[in-house]
Amino acid sequence: MADPIPPLTPIDFDAPPADTSPAAEAPQIAAGCRALIAPDQVVELRALDVPSGRDWTCTCTGYFAADRLDDLARAAVGYRAAKGVYWTLNPVRPDLLARRANRAARAARGDAAADADVVSRRWVLVDLDPRRPANISATTAEKGHAADLALRIRDDLHARGWPEPVVVDSGNGYHLLYRVDLPADDGGLVRRVLTALAARFDTAHVHVDRAVHNPARICKVPGTWARKGDDTPDRPHRRSRLLHVPDDLGVVDPAMLDAVAGPAPPPSASSPPRASAPRSAGPGGWDRRLNVAGWLTDAGVAFRVKAEPDAHGRTVYVLARCPFDPAHADPDACVMQAEDGRLAARCFHNSCAGHGWQAFKAAIGPPRRRHYEVQGLPPSADGPTRRGPAGPIPSAPPAGGPTHDDSAGDDGPPDDPPDDPDGGGPARLPAIIVNDRQLPDVTCDALAALAAVNDPPVIFQAGGVLTRVRAGDDDDPWRLEPLTDSALKGVMARTARWYEARAAGQGVEHVDASPPMEVVKDVATLPHWAVPKLRAVVEAPVFLPDGTLALAPGYHPAGQLWYAPAGGLAIPPVPVHPTTADIAAARALILDDLLGDFPFADAAGRAHAVAVLVVAFARHLIAGPTPLHLVDAPTEGTGKTLLVKVLLWVVLGRDAPAIPEAENDAEWRKRITAALVEGRSCLVLDNLNQAVESGSLASALTTETWSDRLLGVSKLVQVRNRAVWVGTGNNVSLSRELVRRTLWCRLDAGVERPAERAGFRHPRLLAWVQANRGRLVAAVLTLVRAWLNRGRPPGSQVMGMYESWAEVVGGVLDVAGVPGLLANRDTFRDAQQPADDWPAFLHAWWAAHQGKAVGVAALFDLAVRGKHLDGVLGDGSVQSQRCRLGRAVTKMVDRVQGEYRVRLGDPDNCRRQQYRLQCSDRAAAYQEVVETIGR
Incomplete structure (x- = not known):
């Protein structure tokens, strides 16, 4: 009779740590490490995204012996500001201590441990990650789903005879660590185990990470911080910790692993052939290597280059869309190139199984001759290969300081480790030869160099021109800046090293050069580039088209926007499912505290003021244009400018730059183009004193894409019109075509000198708004989220050319209980008719x-x-x-x-x-x- 299986130890996932003081941090880290490594083991410590300057970060590494874990713990505490601190669970070769013995410092090329450096496999890591948007921490509810799945897997494996695992809270998920005794090269056994577990246990909320199978896999050091995205109330940064270490840490027998993994698949004769090694181009002996970035760019395929190679040391080109199914988007499909030039490709969806490199090449379009690189001088585009010995091209350091490793997540090891089999480290800038080559070839190299360093992106395409985000200050806000030829030349000079190849005796020497202006102009005038698109810069969290809330600063590809929050913005938690009480509190804060002292002529004017806030935070939920919000009054001093100022302070955290009134339509067009190209989220037409009759303004208010020729750039720009339009003036007179594109917010104090009024709820309203901006932002986000949670019911109002705006804004105000939207249209239309009709x-x-x-x-x-x-x-x-x-x-x-x-x-x-x-x-x-x- 078989021995009964002993019961499992209950795990309290919510139990608070025994001591959270800073003084206890290093001893707790050391104690956790001692519980997991062998007495004679050597491990690598690796800190990712360590701040190392104003604008860039680096990776730091070091090697520690088992008897120096106190030193490891102190080093880990010293990297508290890093994105994450990791270590190699499996033992590495002891002689690696000679790289950096019992200390850590900034990594150089080849410092990271590779799979070949691992002595044996001591652990199998089952990493449970909650499904959520990239680069943000997990919520408590998301972690709860991961905890449930961890218990399910632990119970199932225990029923199969597996011993109890070590249970680790990684900060954003959970790890199950099982002791094994396997060689470093296990023949793919661990990979098959993880694949089988994922197939059986993956849910809509949590998945088993299949990529953590390689022996040099790094794992979160227990006791260190998980810092993914911003530290927000609903998605906080957390410390990882050991939850349970069994008293009797049994070893999983290989037969148990095989029983879970199933039999290894036999090699298939029908598998797609791998790409051959670089071929000879003829009697000259030139090695041919495909310039993947140049080929994809010429084929019109959008892609990005991962900052670090994959587990096999290959450069990974992630395609924006799978060539076989456009529904498979980034990061599902990729092309991979090894150091020797060998190519592979795949889409990770089951429906695309079997599509390898040859299928990808056929679907995208075969490369042309100019897409292949050669050693030495490049071949002619159409003639025979040029021959001649070439000296070595000088190596180039990375641009902007050491590159950083951003491939690891806070909830576990990275999907693609930053180490390659040969111990390679950060990539160097490519070298580009500028002379004796065809223009398309040099342009391809320039584009490939730009794409390789543009991750995370700093260069974008906006309005059909290359653009960068210009940082600002209190008086000079963040904005989009189109790259002139001179600016683009500077960018290209920093993304590659440029040389001229000159004959020197029997060989060739490489002399420093600058990017040729003909190459710069060729890049600038291309119809498309392999860089992300950018629509706007926003300065507060906004809802993206899919209904998610963009809280992390930086680029958000889902909305194609850049979030640059004003300093000091602290937003209280926004309810995930706002209740009636939450809606009432948010409505009262906006209507009573923010707008309560303004003398609105009617309920419609007040609703139109609230609409400014709703449009600003829900603009990317609206398909198409939005109307002009006109704040009008019979006399000066009524509060028009103050109303617009406080509304846009909530949105921007600063005063919005105004577009001055133009004298003619041509001047209106120039000013509108300049403002939209800068990516402004709010456009203010201040002090409209003259009768406004501008066809360009009327067109801008009804178009989703604005086209015009940009001053100083010989190219037509096409800019997405995603701004909130606001105007102010006394008794403003508008043309008939502008009247029907305008919401009227009429203020009327009913006194001779409205500026002398007193008795306000907030006598210094702007100062109150500045102090309570976070609360006001949260209130608007609460109203929008309440509408989303109710299934996005469309508003009952109708406004021609603004159907989507009316559905979204009307729906939000209906759910919020704010009446009056569009109720004064007839009054406004009648007021705009002249007396001599x-x-x-x-x-x-x-x-x-x-x-x-x-x-x-x-x-x-x-x-x-x-x-x-x-x-x-x-x-x-x-x-x-x-x-x-x-x-x-x-x-x-x-x-x-x-x-x-x-x-x-x-x-x-x-x-x-x-x-x-x-x-x-x-x-x-x-x-x-x-x-x-x-x-």
Whole structure:
């Protein structure tokens, strides 16, 4: 009779640590390490993303013996600000201590331990990661799902006879560590075990990491911090810790591993062939190596290059879309290139299984000759290969300081370790030969160099031009800056080392050079680049198109935006599922505290003020344009500027730069283009004193993509219009086409001197907003999230050309209980009609000319005699008044005004345009009665 399986030890995942004081941190780390390593073992300590300057980070490594774990613990505590501190669980060769004995420092090339440095396998790591967006910490609920799965796997394996594992809280997930005694090269047994566990236990919330099978895998040092993304209340940074170490740490027998893993698959004769080694290009003996980045760029395939090689030392080109199924997006499909040039490719979805390098090459399009590199001087594009000995190209240091290892997550080891089989470290900048080569070849090299260093991205494409994000300060906000030719040349000079190859005796020497301007211009004028797209810069968390909230600073590919929060912004937790009480509290904070002292003329004006906030934080949930929010008042001092200032302080954390009023339409167009190209999230048209009649402004308010020629750049830009439009003025007069594109927020204090009012809830409102900005941001986010949680019910309001805006903003305000959206449209339209309206002039026109064709001169005399249309004619000369009347009548063509409609007539003998009036039968009969009575 078999021995009964002993019961498992209960695990309290929520038990607080015994001591959280800083003084206890190093002893706890040392104690945790002693529980996991053998007495004679040597381990590598590796700290990732260690701050090492103003704008860059580095990786630090060191090797420690088992009797010097106190030194390891002190070194780990010293890297408290790093993204994560890791170590090699499996023992490495003792002679690696000679690299850096019992201390850690900034890593150089080859310092990291590789798979070949591992002596044996001592542990199998089962890493349970909650599924969540990249580069953020896990919530408590997400960790709870991982804890549940950890218990399920532990119980299942225990029922199969496996001993109890070590249970580790990695900060954002959980690890199960099982003792084994295997050679470093286990024939793929550990990989098969993890694959089998993932197939059986993966859920919609948690997955078993299949990539942690290699022997040199690094793992979170217990007791160190997991720092992924920003430290927020709902996604905090946490310390990892040992939760349970069994008293009797049994070893898993290889037969038990085989029983879980299943039989190894036999080699398949039908497997896609691997790419051959670099081939000879002819009698010259030139080795051919595919320039993958140049090939993908020319093929129009968007991609990014991973900062570190994969476990086999290969450079990984991650495709934005799988060539076989566009639904498989980054990071599902990739092309990999080994140091010797060998190529591989795959998509990680089961439906694309079997598609290897040859299939990828056929789907993308075969490379051309210019996409292959050669050793020495490059071959001619069409002629025979040039021959001649070439000296070594000088090695180039990394751009901007040491490269950093960002491939590891806080909840466990990285998917692709930063070490290669030969102990390779950070990559060097590529060398580019500029002379005796075809322009497309040099351009391909330049693009490949740019793509290789642009991860994380700092160069983007916006509006059809290469762009970078320009950091700012309180007076100069973050903005997008298109790269001029000079700026692009500087960028290219920092992404590669440029040389000219010159004959020197029997060989060739390489002389330093600069990027040729013809190459710079060729790069600048390409139709596309292998860099991410960027739509806007935002300065507060916003909701992305999929409904997630962008909380981490930096680039967010899902919304193609850059989040640059103002300093000191601290946002309280936003409820994941806002209750009625949460909605009421958020509504009261906005309507009572923020807007309660403003003299809104009606409920619609107050709703339109709230709409400014909703649009700012939900702009990426709205498909299409948004209208102009006009804050209007009868006199100065009513609070228009203050209202706009406090609203946009909530959004931006600073004063919004204003677009001054333009004198003509061409000037309006230039100013709009400049503002949109900078990626401003809020555009303020301040102090609109003149009558606004701008076709460019009207077009900008109804287009999703704005096109114009950028000053200083000989290229047409096409910019996504994602801004919030706000205008201010006293009794602003708008053209008819602008009226229907505008929300009216009317303030009216009803006193002679509104600036002298007192008794406000917050006498220094702007200072209160600055002190409570985080609360106000959280309140708006709560209202938007409440609408999302209710299934995005569309608003009941309708506004032509702004259907998506009305559905989103109307829906949010309906859920929030803020009435009045669009309720004052008729009042606003009537208020914009001039006192000397058209009906009287049209009656006089019909009485004088009936349906005959007349010119502007006759209509001008009619208007002057009857004192009609004074607001249209203005105060200029007779000629200017006639021109204004001609433009106004032309705008009236085919428009129904009461019983009349203006039509175009045939030109007169001098080819001057004439007009005729068309009248309905009822109006004609009425006119006939009037004339009869008069006779």
